[in-house]
Amino acid sequence: MDIRLTNDLSDLDRLAEEVGAFCATEGIEQSEALQLNLVLEEIFTNIVSYGYEDARAHEIVVTLESTDGGIRAQVIDDAKAFNPLEVDAADTSSSVEDRQIGGLGLHFLRKMTRDQSYWRKGGRNHLTFVKPVETG
Template sequence: MDEVVVLRLSNHLPELDRLAEAVEAFGERHRFPRKMVYQIRLVLDELLTNVISYGFSDDRNHEIEVEIRLADSRLLFRIEDDATPFDPLRADTPDLTSTVEDRAIGGLGIHLVRKLMDSVRYEHRGGKNRLFLEKIIS
């Protein structure tokens, strides 16, 4: 059974709680394993925290749209915003061999996204950032 949930969030960190609740409810409805729900929450939280924290240079309200779609054995996500154009896939892979003290700040979030999702794609079109994620349900 296909299902689509669309959330329209404002660019404020407390909105991440609404997103987490929606992901939990979606996971429960479809009986996803707890580990998978946790991974999805982690990925979306990381991505949206970055958009909210670093993507807007003004103090105005902006909308971030998150779509969660279940299609056959795939979970599809779309994150769309009007933040400063930024392709997170161009971020350097972090040096995971260094100690935490010697490691450069940043990069771990997108590293997690790449590891936990089966595919990630970015586009900037019509003044909007769009990030597409796919997770195969096994």
């Protein structure tokens, strides 16, 4: 399934609806579907919030595919080059008041998924990962 979004935070609702529908069709447990949605929402929000230096409309494509033991997701965008897998892990041990803002989306990506990879080709960022799931 391909979900084609624009670089506008108003598309978060549509992303959640599409991910929910895909997971329901595939028989994915609701708790795991919510985790997948959380990771994708964080990635999408970061792309929209930090990836573009102009006000033009850009397309962000989220692809979901069922595989043995998980959902393979790929996010493709034409934002500025950014490899989230090279970013230091977020500080989750300090109190909320002492932590720097940001980084939890990448923390969720690392903790809730496996087989993460990133590459840049043709002016586009490609981020893939697998969300392990059980069907119900």
